[in-house]
Amino acid sequence: MIVRDKLTEYLNKLLSPDSIRDYCPNGLQVEGKSQIHKLVTGVTASQALIDKAIAIDADAIFVHHGYFWKGENPCIKGMKKRRLASLLAHDINLYAYHLPLDIHPVLGNNAQLARLLDIQVSGGLDATDPKSVAMRGRLETPLSVSQLSERITRRLARQPLTEANEDKRISTVAWCTGGGQGFIEQAAEQGIDAFITGEVSEQTIHTAREAGIAFFAAGHHATERYGAKAVGEHLAGQLDLQVEFIDIDNPA
Ligand SMILES: [Zn+2]
Structure with missing residues (x-):
């Protein structure tokens, strides 16, 4: 068991939310019980994740996508009301860390994706920004487009949408998990062979074709x-804490 305030302090120290400007509050977003035995981790604080957390008697949830995004309607109605009502009725704490979780050098989404795909990290895609969200690196051995596509499919259990010239050899890679497709231009400008992200936009395909950079969209969730x-x-x-990761599948 850990006291909530201690866990909050620990997480803030680990993920330093004040070091980066974000579109949502990072840290404890919804306060619940003061003693935490069981923590559920997941990608998004959806109703499905909350329901599973309730079913296993969790005291806290930790996610990447929490609530209270900049520009959203602040009123507590509909889906938002139901989610908050479920958390409050069961006294469950909700922790959410968005960009601070993307950029953590070891535990972050980008660092973990690099590890999973065997990419050696060289640094941030924006070398002038110590908090660059997008990253660049290289593959140990160059791969063909289909080999990299297969590696992504196998390791993420999801086939990426691929736009590339089939005979391109890939050794340098830039990547940004989630909705990072906008960084493709920066990657192309640096002459990087391939760009991997979660989502795709219509214009991303044109950039990939015209700049000659191989593009892989492997899913925001995945x-x-x-x-x-x-x-x-x-x-x-x-810490003295029981932790369970719960994956709520999402094809996007
Ligand atoms: Zn995201």
């Missing part, structure tokens, strides 16, 4: 499963 999971495993190893 590319962002690993940060929350890694934080959970870290917490279970460091």
